[in-house]
Amino acid sequence: MQTTPATHEDSHPADICSARPPHHPRPDGQDHYTISEVVACTGLTAHTLRWYERIGLMPHVDRSHTGQRRYTNRDLDWLDLVTKLRLTGMPVADMVRYAELVREGAGSYRERQELLEQTRRDVLGRIAELRDTLAVLDRKIDFYATEGNTR
Amino acid sequence: MQTTPATHEDSHPADICSARPPHHPRPDGQDHYTISEVVACTGLTAHTLRWYERIGLMPHVDRSHTGQRRYTNRDLDWLDLVTKLRLTGMPVADMVRYAELVREGAGSYRERQELLEQTRRDVLGRIAELRDTLAVLDRKIDFYATEGNTR
């Protein structure tokens, strides 16, 4: 959506952003990160990155002439999304499903939207649960702060 | 132990609430729930309840004359707390640690407070992450809603 609008969304999964703030280590021409560079800037392990690829959660990573992985800015965007989804508690299998939909192209827009909307509802629910828990924690902390000091 | 207020906090883990809203199925005199009743009202499985007890996460459950478990309202409160903490992502080992502190009595107030305050910070962090994710989801959903309808 930022330079060539039409097929951009479908050409690669790390897509989909209208206004995208994330700043990458390198400009779009020189984005050929080794696996250890990606480890450094995502916090994921190399094991995990290779495993994501094996299970179909990564959308085919470029290789150097010697067969080593070379990640692009797009890949970083995708990993960023995956990391966020993982934090919501979304199972890896569901993320793989989403990755498959992205690979299928524009025809899966509707289904992708539904999947994300379901996820959105899950996230809202989780936030509500956490707020609930926070209230309980605050009550108990308050108890300990008060009782703990008066005896 | 449960009628005399002073040691109330220490006599049993399912304690700690100053104002406690949760309404129990039965009044405090008749609270002798079987395991299947607890399953019905907590949503946990019988397996899990027994497992919690084995690993020291439950504070000793009463038994009937035939050796069957009889849970009290206090136990339900404790399970409610455990369930909430679990939803925050707190490891079971940490919850067991908290249970041990409760068993130790009033001397562990300070440490309990610190543990809960750390948990509180974790929860706040998690909520912030989820908000972040929500923003990303909203952007993507908006993209699919717009692009999906214009083609």
Next chain:
DNA sequence: TATGGCCTTGGAGTGCACTCCAAGCAAGCC
């Protein structure tokens, strides 16, 4: 008395998400 339902136990099994291992290749440096 027999049948069914609910409960008990220790130990073994499951599913998820990694996490590690061994063996080997390629590049850079002394």
Next chain:
DNA sequence: GGCTTGCTTGGAGTGCACTCCAAGGCCATA
């Protein structure tokens, strides 16, 4: 050439939080 560093692979292993199993006890109803 030799050494180190970084990468490759498939398959096996790990840790967590359950989850299930087999074998059996207790008790109410038919």
